[in-house]
Amino acid sequence: MTLKRLALAGAISVMGSSAFAACSYENTTEIKMLSAGFEAWKAVADAMSECGNFKAELDQEFRTKQPAAFEANPSLYHLGGVSNGTVTPLLNAKTIRPLDDLVAKYGANLSPNQLIRIDGKIMAVAMMVNTQHLMYREDILADLDIATPTSWDEVYAAAAKIKDAGVVDYPLGATMKSGWNLAQEFVNMYPGFGGALFKNDNTTGVNSDAGLKALETMKAGLAFMDPEVLVSDSTYVQQQFQQGKIAMANLWASRAAAMNDEAESQVAGKIKMAAAPTAMAGGAPATTLWWDGIVVAANITDAEADAAFKLAMEGMDSDMVQANNDAAIWLVQGFQPGPLSQGAIATATANPAPPAYPSTTQMGLLHTVLGNEIPAFLTGERDAAATLVAIEEAYTTAAKEAGVLK
C-alpha cells in the first residue's frame, strides 16, 4: 500500500510540475528556506525550486529551530515560513527585515491584504489564511434531518441525535491532544464567549465568567467524543473523518483537501465545511484567524535578500495557486474559492469576526500553561474554578520568569 501511495504521490508531483509554467528566470544565488511541512508549503517550495539553487527544509519542528537559526550571523536560512503564532520570536529579536523596498520592486502582484504591517513597515507577506471551522458529514446530517449547526449548543444537540441514531462511532471529533492542541481549543472558545485573554497590565484574564463557560462548553463535548480524545491531534481527527468514524469536528481549514483525497478517504465528497460554531448568541465564531506567510532574514546581504524575495514571489504566484487551488485558502491572486474553502471564508468574513491569534510573548506563555493545566479539568481531577485559578497562578509564575510581569 505504501508503494502504491508512493507511486501515486510521484505521479501527482510529476503532474503538478508539468502543470506549472516553468520558472520565468534562472536563480543564481543560493537560497535556503525553513518552513512548516504541510501541503501549501510543499506547493510553494516546489514552485520555487524550479528556478534552481533553492533548498527548502519543510519541518514541523521549524518553530523550535527558527529563532536560533535566524539569530546566527549570517542567518542559516534566507527565507522563513511563519504563521502569526510563530513570527513572534523573530519580530521580538528583530532577526527579520522590513520588506517595503522589496515589495515595491517585486511585489506588483501582491494585494494589500497580504502585507503584514507592524507599525507601518511590512515585516511578512502572507500567502494563506487558516482557521479552525466546522466540518461535517453532509449525508448523515441530511439523513437525520439536522440543519447545519451554527452554535456549539446546536452542535451538541446534533451530536446527541447522531449518537442516538448510532451511525458513527463518535458524533464529534476534536483536536484535544493535551498540550498545544488542547490549549488552542480554549483559545478558540474563550474569545467566543467575549473573554479577553490578557488585561492591560499583562496579567491574564482567563479566570473569569467567560473562562468558566469556555471550560464547561469544552467538557460538554466529551460525552460525544472518543474517550481517548486527549491524545487526538489534527492528523488523528482527519483520519477519523476519512475512516467514517466521526460526523463533525471543528478542524483546521488546511486539512479540508485531505477529506476528498480518494486514496485516503472513504468519505470523499460527503464532507462539507461551515463557519466555526458560535459560543454565544450574537458572538463571533469561536475560533481564531491565522495566516501563513514568508519572512526574510535580517542577517544576510542585501543582494541575497533581493534574490530570496524575488524567488519567494515566483513561488507564491498565481500559476502555483491555480495548480494547487484546494491546498489552502490562498490570499494570492488567481485563487478560486471552491466548496472546500466555504467554511473558512464564512468564518473569516463573519460579523463580528473572530480575532486573529495574538502574536505576543505573553500568548506563548499562556498557551503552554493552558495546555498543561486544562487536562486535569477534562479528566475530572479538578473543577473549572480551581483550574482557572491554577492557570492564572502558573501563568503568573511563567510571566515573571520571562520578564513580562514584575
Place this chain on the structure above:
Amino acid sequence: MNFKTFFAFVAPSVFMMILFIALPLVSVFIQSFQITQPVMQQLEVETCTPGFITQTCVTELKTLPVIGEDGKIQTTTEWVGLQSYRNVLQMDKVWQALSSGRLADILQIDFWKALRFTLMFTLLTLPLVIGVGLLIALAVNNAARAVRGPVIFVSLLPFIITPVIGSLSIYWLFVGDGILTAMMEQWSGTNISMFAQSWTIELLMYFYRVWHVAPFAFVIFYAGLQTVNMDTLESAVIDGASRWERLRHVIIPHLMPLIVFIALIHLMDCYRVFDEIIGFRSQAHVISLQWLTVDFLTPDDAGNRAIARASASAMLTMIGIVFLLILPLRRTWRDHKGSAHS
C-alpha cells in the same frame, strides 16, 4: 600497571566526563539559582493582519524586548536564591493540602504528580525486571543445548529495539481500534479505550518497560549462572535440597552482586523515564520528572523557555536519583570492604 600507563588509558574518558557531565552539571546547578530574562519595554504597536478580503489593524500596547547595540536582545541575570525551586515544588500548596487533609490536591502540582509516577514506575518495575530476567535466565540455562541459541536471540530482541520506536509500536497497537484493542474488544464484548484513563496507560507503561529491560537482566544473570559453583550445587542435591532450596540458598546468594548491579542500573535508567510519556502521549494523565524538565526547556511559539525552572527540576531529579541509589550503593560498598578484608 604503572600510574603513567593507567593515566594514559583513563585520561580521555575522564576528560570527556568532565566536559560533558561535570561542567554541564555545574552550569545547571548555577542556573537553578539564577533567572535570566530579557529587558522588556512597553510600546504602542500597530499590527495589520489579513482577513480573507480585507485587513484588520489593531493598535495595542505590546511588551517587547529591548534590542541592544550588538543587535541582540538585552538580558539581565539575577541571583534569586531558591525561587525557582519554590516555583517547581510549590511547597505552600503542599502544606495547605496537608493541613486541610486533602492529600489528593498535592498530586495536582506538576512536580509531585510527576514524582508520584516516577517513583512508582521505578520501584514497581524493579522487582519485575529482576524476577522476569532471572526466570528467563534459569529457563534458558535448563533448556536443551540445541535450542539455547535461538531462545537467547529471541529473548534479546526487545532490548535491541530503540526505546522511542518500541513505545510508539505499543501505542499504535493499542490506540483507538488498534489491533490488540480490537482483539480485546472482541474477546470481552465491551468497548475498550486504553488511553482514556491513567491506570490503563500506566499498566501499559509498566508492561512495556519490563518487556524492554528484562532481556538486559537476563543476559547478566545468564552469564552469572555459568559461574555457579557446581560442587556446592551437587552437595546441595546430595543433602536433599529441593530445586527451590537450591535456588534460594545457593544460586541467588551467588548472583546477589549482579542483582545489586542490575538494580543500580535500573534505578538510574528508570528514574529518568521519558520515552514512554512521549510515545504514549500520556501528558494529560501521566507525566514524569524528566518530561517535566524537557517541557520547561521546550520553547513555546513566542520563543520563551523556562530555563531556571528546568534547571531546578533537573537538580531535583538528580537529588532523587542519589537518594534512590544510596541503599544499593551502601551494599556494594560493604561487600567491597568485606572482600578486601578477607
